Amino acid sequence: HRCEPRRLLSARRARHPRALRPPHRLQPASHVAMGDSILNDEAEVEKGESARMSSFVGAIAIADLVKSTLGPKGMDKILQSVSSREHKIEVTNDGATILRSVHVENAAAKVLVDIAKTQDDEIGDGTTSVAVLCGELLREAEKLVEARIHPQTIAAGWRLAASIARDELAAAATSRVDEGLEAFREDLLQVARTTLSSKLVVYEKDHFARLAVDAVLRLPTTALSAEALPTPPESEAAAKSRSRPATTPPAAPTSATSEEDTSAAAAKSETGASKVAAGTTATSSIAALAGTAAPQLDAIHVLKKPGGSLRDSFIAEGFVLDKKVGVGQPKRVEDAKILVANTPMDTDKIKIYGARVKASSLSAVAEVERAEKEKMAAKVRKMCDYGINVFINRQLIYNYPEELFARRGVMAIEHADFEGVERLAAVLGAEICSTFEHPDAAVLGACRLVDEIVVGEDKLIRFSGTKRREACTIVLRGASSHVLDEAERSLHDALCVVAKTVADARVVPGGGCTEIRMARAVDLRAPNVPGKKALAMEAFARALRAMPAVIADNGGYDASELVSRLRAAHATGNSNAGLDMANGDIALDVTALGVRESYKSKLHVLTSAAEAAEMILRVDDIVKCAPRKRQPEY
Numbered sequence: 001h002r003c004e005p006r007r008l009l010s011a012r013r014a015r016h017p018r019a020l021r022p023p024h025r026l027q028p029a030s031h032v033a034m035g036d037s038i039l040n041d042e043a044e045v046e047k048g049e050s051a052r053m054s055s056f057v058g059a060i061a062i063a064d065l066v067k068s069t070l071g072p073k074g075m076d077k078i079l080q081s082v083s084s085r086e087h088k089i090e091v092t093n094d095g096a097t098i099l100r101s102v103h104v105e106n107a108a109a110k111v112l113v114d115i116a117k118t119q120d121d122e123i124g125d126g127t128t129s130v131a132v133l134c135g136e137l138l139r140e141a142e143k144l145v146e147a148r149i150h151p152q153t154i155a156a157g158w159r160l161a162a163s164i165a166r167d168e169l170a171a172a173a174t175s176r177v178d179e180g181l182e183a184f185r186e187d188l189l190q191v192a193r194t195t196l197s198s199k200l201v202v203y204e205k206d207h208f209a210r211l212a213v214d215a216v217l218r219l220p221t222t223a224l225s226a227e228a229l230p231t232p233p234e235s236e237a238a239a240k241s242r243s244r245p246a247t248t249p250p251a252a253p254t255s256a257t258s259e260e261d262t263s264a265a266a267a268k269s270e271t272g273a274s275k276v277a278a279g280t281t282a283t284s285s286i287a288a289l290a291g292t293a294a295p296q297l298d299a300i301h302v303l304k305k306p307g308g309s310l311r312d313s314f315i316a317e318g319f320v321l322d323k324k325v326g327v328g329q330p331k332r333v334e335d336a337k338i339l340v341a342n343t344p345m346d347t348d349k350i351k352i353y354g355a356r357v358k359a360s361s362l363s364a365v366a367e368v369e370r371a372e373k374e375k376m377a378a379k380v381r382k383m384c385d386y387g388i389n390v391f392i393n394r395q396l397i398y399n400y401p402e403e404l405f406a407r408r409g410v411m412a413i414e415h416a417d418f419e420g421v422e423r424l425a426a427v428l429g430a431e432i433c434s435t436f437e438h439p440d441a442a443v444l445g446a447c448r449l450v451d452e453i454v455v456g457e458d459k460l461i462r463f464s465g466t467k468r469r470e471a472c473t474i475v476l477r478g479a480s481s482h483v484l485d486e487a488e489r490s491l492h493d494a495l496c497v498v499a500k501t502v503a504d505a506r507v508v509p510g511g512g513c514t515e516i517r518m519a520r521a522v523d524l525r526a527p528n529v530p531g532k533k534a535l536a537m538e539a540f541a542r543a544l545r546a547m548p549a550v551i552a553d554n555g556g557y558d559a560s561e562l563v564s565r566l567r568a569a570h571a572t573g574n575s576n577a578g579l580d581m582a583n584g585d586i587a588l589d590v591t592a593l594g595v596r597e598s599y600k601s602k603l604h605v606l607t608s609a610a611e612a613a614e615m616i617l618r619v620d621d622i623v624k625c626a627p628r629k630r631q632p633e634y
Contacts, residue, residue, distance in 0.1 A: 047620070047621050051619060051620055051621050051622040052145065052151075052617075052619060052620060053142075054106065054108070054622060055106075055107065055108035055138075055616050055619050055622070056108070056138050056139075056141070056142045056616070057106075058104070058106025058107070058108040058109040059106075059108040059109055059111065059112050059134065059135060059138050059613075059616055060135045060138055060139055060142075061106075061109065062099065062102075062104065062106075062109045062112045062113065062131060062135065063112065063131050063132050063134060063135020063136070063138075064135065065098070065099075065102070066095045066098055066099065066128050066131050066132065067128075067132050067135070067550055067554075068554055069093035069094075069095060069098070069128055069198075069554075070128045070129065070132055070198070070547075070550050070551055070554060071198055071550070071551035071552075071554045071555065071581065072197040072198050072202065072551075072555070072581045073551075073554045073555035073556070073581055074093050074128075074198050074554050075093065075554065076091055076092060076093045076200075077091075077092060077093060077098050078090070078091055079091075079092065079097070079098065079101045081101075089482070090482065090485060090486075091200075091482050091486060092200075092485075092486050092489060093128075093198065093199070093200075094127065094128075094199075094486075094489050094490075094493070095116055095120075095127035095128030095129075095130075095131055096116050096117060096119070096120035096127040097489060099112070099113045099116045099117070099127070099131065100113070100116075100117065107619075107622060108616045108619070111612050111615060111616060112131050112134055112135070112612065115130055115131070115134065115608045115609070115612045116128075116130060116131050118608065119604060119605065119608060122604060123496060123497065123500055123598070123600065123601045123604050124492060124493045124494075124495070124496020124497055124499075124500070125195050125493045125494075125496065125497045125598070125601055126601045126602070126604065126605045129547070129605045129609075130604075130605045130608050130609050130612075131609075132547065132550060133543065133544075133547060133605060133606070133609035134608075134609040134612045134613045134616075136542075136543040136546040136547070137158070137539075137540065137543045137609060137610065137613035138613050138616060138617070139543070140539035140540070140542055140543050141154055141539065141613065141617050143539070144535060144536060144539055147535075149532050149535060149536070151617050151618055151620075152618075153531070153532050153533060153536065154536040154539075154617060155536075155614045155617055155618060156533050156536070157529070157532070157533035157534065157535065157536025157537045157539075157540065158536055158537075158540050158610060158613070158614055159610075159614070160525075160529065160533060160537060161522045161526075161536070161537040161540035161541065162540070162606065162607070162610040164518075164521050164522050164525050164537075165518035165519075165521065165522060165540075165544065165606055166603065166606065166607070167521070168517055168518045168520075168521040169508065169514055169517075169518060169599070169602060169603060169606065170599075172508050172509065172513075172514055172517055172575070173506035173507065173508050173599040174506065174507060174508075175505045175506045175507070176505075177505045184505065185213065185217070187501070187505070187507050187596065188213045188216075188217075188498050188501055188502070189209050189210065189213055190507070190594045190595070190596040191497055191498060191501050191507055191596050191597060191598050192205075192208070192209035192212045192213055192494045192497065192498050193205050193206065193209045193594060194510050194594075194595055194596055194597055195493055195494050195497050195597075196208055196209060196490055196493075196494055199486070199489075199490035199493070200483065200486040200487060200490060201310055201486075201487055201490045201491075203310075204310045204311055204313075207310075207311060207313070208310075208313070208487075208490065208491060208494060209494065211313065211314075211315050211474055211491070212491060212494040212495050212498050213498055214315055215300045215315055215472050215474060215495065216297075216300075216495060216498045216499050216502060217502075218299075218469075218470040218472055219296065219297075219299060219300075219470050219499075220470055297495055297496070297499060298423060298426065299426075299427060299468055299470050299471045299472070300471075300472060300473075300474065300495060301319055301320065301420075301423060301471070301472070301473040301474070302473070302474050302476060302488055302491060302492070303320055303322060303460075303473055303474070303475050303476065304476045304478070304481075304484040304485075304487075304488060305322075305455050305456055305458060305460075305475060305476070305477055305484075306456075306477075306478060306479070306480065306481060306484060307456040307457065307477060307478075307479075308456060308477035308478070308479075309477060309478070309479065310476075310477065310478055310483070310487060312477040313474065313475060313476045313477050313478075313487070314474075314475055315472055315473070315474050315475075316462065316472065316473045316474075316475060317464055317471075317472055318427075318447065318462055318463045318464040318465065318466050318471055318472065318473065319423070319424055319427045319428075319462070319463040319466060319471055319473055320453070320460050320461070320462050320463075320473040320475060321413065321416060321420060321424065321460065321461045321462075321463070322420075322458070322460055323413050323414070323415070323416055323460075323461055324413075324452075324459055324461070325411055325412075325413065325452060325461065326397065326402045326405065326406060326411070326412045326413070326414070327402065327406070328403070328406040329402075329405060329406045329409075329410065329411050329412055330389075330409060330411050331411075331451065331452045332449070332450070332451040332452070333389050333390055333411050333449070333450045333451075334448065334449055335446075335448065336389055336390045336411075336446065336447050336448075336449070336450045336463075337386075337387055337388045337389055337390065337444050337445075337446055338388065338390040338391075338392060338428055338430060338444060338445035338446065338447065338450075339383060339386055339388045339390070339391050339392070339430070339433065339442070339444055339445075340392045340421060340424065340425045340428065340430045340431070340432050340433065340445060341383075341391070341392070341393050341394065341432065341433045341434065341436075342393070342394035342395065342421070342432050342433075342434055343393065343394075343395065343433070343434055343435075343436075344395055345376075345379075345393055345395060345396065345397040345398060345401045345414070346396060346398045373400060376400060376401055376404075377404060379401075379436065380401050380404040380405065380408075382436040382437070382439075383436055384405075384408050384410060385439060386436075386439050386442060386444065387444075388410060388444065389409065389410055389411065390410065390411045390412075390413070390450055391405060391410055391411070391412045391413070392412075392413045392416055392421065392424065393412070393413070393414050393415070393416070394415075394416055394421050394432070395414070395415065396414050396415050397412055397414035397415075402414075411450065413461060424445075424463070425445065426468070427463070427466045427467070427468050427471040428445025428446065428447060428463065428466055428467060428468075429443070429445050429446065429466075429467035429468070430443055430444055430445030431443040445466075445467070446466075446467060447463045447464060447465050447466045447467070448464055448465025448466075449462075449463075449464040449465055450462070450463055450464075451464075455475055455477075456477070474491065476488060476491070497598050497601060500598055500600045500601065501598045501600070503600075504598075504599060504600045506599035506600075507596040507597065507598060507599060508596065508597055508598075508599050508602055509576050509578055509590045509591050509595065509596060509597075510578060510590060510595040510596055510597040511548075511551075511578025511579040511580070511581070511587065511590040511593075511595045512547060512548025512551055512563075512566065512578050512579045513575075513576060513577060513578035513590055514597075514602055515544045515545065515547045515548055516544075516545065516548060516563075516566050516567060516570050516577075516578075517570060517575060518541075518544050518606075519541040519542070519544040519545045520541075520567070520570055520571070522537050522538075522540055522541040522544070523538065523541045525537070526538050526541070540610075545563060545567075548562070548563055548566060548578075548579055549562075549563050551579060551581065552579060552581075555581050555584065557581075557584045562579060562584075562585075562586060565586050566578070566579065566586050569586060569588060574588045574589070576588070576589045576590060576591055577589070577590070578590035578595060580593065
């Protein structure tokens with residue numbers, strides 16, 4: 001167009017105004033302020049390095065919060081509620097409990113809280129380990145990002161390192177299911193003791209480990225008969241509490257105690273041939289467990305009663321309910337037929353809002369009261385027509401229906417908590433009823449004996465010989481409610497880990513042994529990997545080695561010294577070397593000390609931490625949307 005005369009160029013532009021004009025330079029979309037053009041004015045956007053650093057800082061802060069609770073020498077935390085009037089407090093070192101009580105605003109911190117909850121739901125133990133390992137991975141990732149290594153490269157190296165670590169963890173796992181019941185039971189006890197070593201009940205870990213193992217091995221999924229299990233030793237106080245009925249002097253033993261004494265004497269007189277046969281049967285049953293699902297723990301009821309010491313905790317056969325029998329009703333019922341209901345047992349009043357009954361005289365009021373009593377008497381009569389001798393209600397039972405049950409010789413139990421009623425109905429084989437017009441449709445529960453027992457100064461109701469023979473109750477004793485709450489959390493972790501180990505019988509050495517083995521395997525493979533992924537693999541190995549260092553730090557020992565000696569021991573062929581936290585030294589074979597952990601728990605910790613760290617690492621934008629405003633109502 002430069003060769004054309006100015007007049008012709010002007011004419012052309014007039015005919016085609018957009019054809020010959022220079023194109024308008026468009027601004028790239030990335031240069032447009034997102035908050036100004038797309039999002040609400042109250043929305044916030046963090047981009048690039050700012051978003052990544054914010055994620056790193058939040059996640060590492062959560063990991064540092066629970067880091068001091070890791071290991072057998074870990075410290076406790078006091079959690080104080082500011083929402084309740086009584087300012088309830090909890091003293092615990094359970095990672096899931098701590099993180100569940102912390103309200104966080106950082107998005108990456110919420111990811112760590114979620115994986116800790118998932119670890120607690122799936123495995124029951126390792127909640128602190130998964131949070132700390134994820135935090136250490138992000139700490140190493142922060143250094144790599146500052147060295148200008150792309151997050152995708154770091155994630156690729158981590159995935160390769162995690163695969164190598166999983167293979168090494170599987171190689172470190174062992175199983176003794178083929179060696180018989182005693183060997184398998186010893187593995188379960190060692191796993192339970194290792195889990196309880198970092199809990200409040202550490203000084204009674206042997207006793208609580210036996211409680212957990214005996215309770216889990218009763219469950220039907222384990223395919224083990226209760227007769228094949230040895231009777232756990234019991235403290236004198238627990239034996240007295242369990243064998244003392246409420247209606248007899250303390251010296252008189254109950255029938256359950258007599259039966260236990262008889263079975264114990266029969267077990268002592270058993271011949272060697274029968275023991276060998278029982279051992280063979282148990283071995284075949286254990287071998288059949290490979291690949292089965294974990295036992296369901298709903299048949300194990302945990303009851304907390306203040307008083308005594310932790311050593312006084314015991315396991316009782318059947319279901320123990322923390323309720324009392326009604327006045328004037330039988331305290332002991334054999335061959336019980338039980339109706340479990342959720343129905344109002346107060347006087348049936350007119351329950352229509354705004355309704356009123358006006359009476360002109362006292363005789364009219366008496367007529368109304370008599371009609372109400374007749375209606376309640378008819379309801380009780382329908383229940384008793386089922387042929388029951390025990391009635392359990394979710395709601396209250398008032399004085400008049402309680403008197404009617406006493407006249408008919410029926411034991412009535414009122415105001416059982418909803419969770420307890422659901423569990424009790426499942427144990428007894430009953431269904432919860434709300435209407436009583438069709439007796440043929442009701443499913444009654446049954447058990448051999450219902451009686452009252454005394455634990456401490458309180459009376460409890462025990463259901464023995466239930467339809468689900470595996471049902472049992474662990475009665476926890478302790479000095480205060482805080483001790484009992486922490487003991488319950490500790491026992492829950494032990495029960496879950498033992499149940500997972502029953503489903504997958506493989507165990508691995510503890511004391512930081514597996515972390516050092518996995519880190520060493522990753523370090524050996526990293527030089528053979530080209531590119532910057534090798535740097536990410538080395539960072540993954542450093543994060544794994546940080547776990548035993550944290551355990552040693554929490555015990556007040558020289559972490560650098562112990563971890564260096566531990567690495568040297570593994571390099572010289574001592575593949576089972578680990579930390580001996582009791583003596584502040586390393587042990588060349590931690591399995592000889594009985595320090596074993598569940599393979600499934602370790603695998604879940606490794607996988608969950610690696611996946612969560614990679615998810616946080618890949619974040620480059622954090623968008624906080626504006627809260628939705630409530631529309632005014634006209």
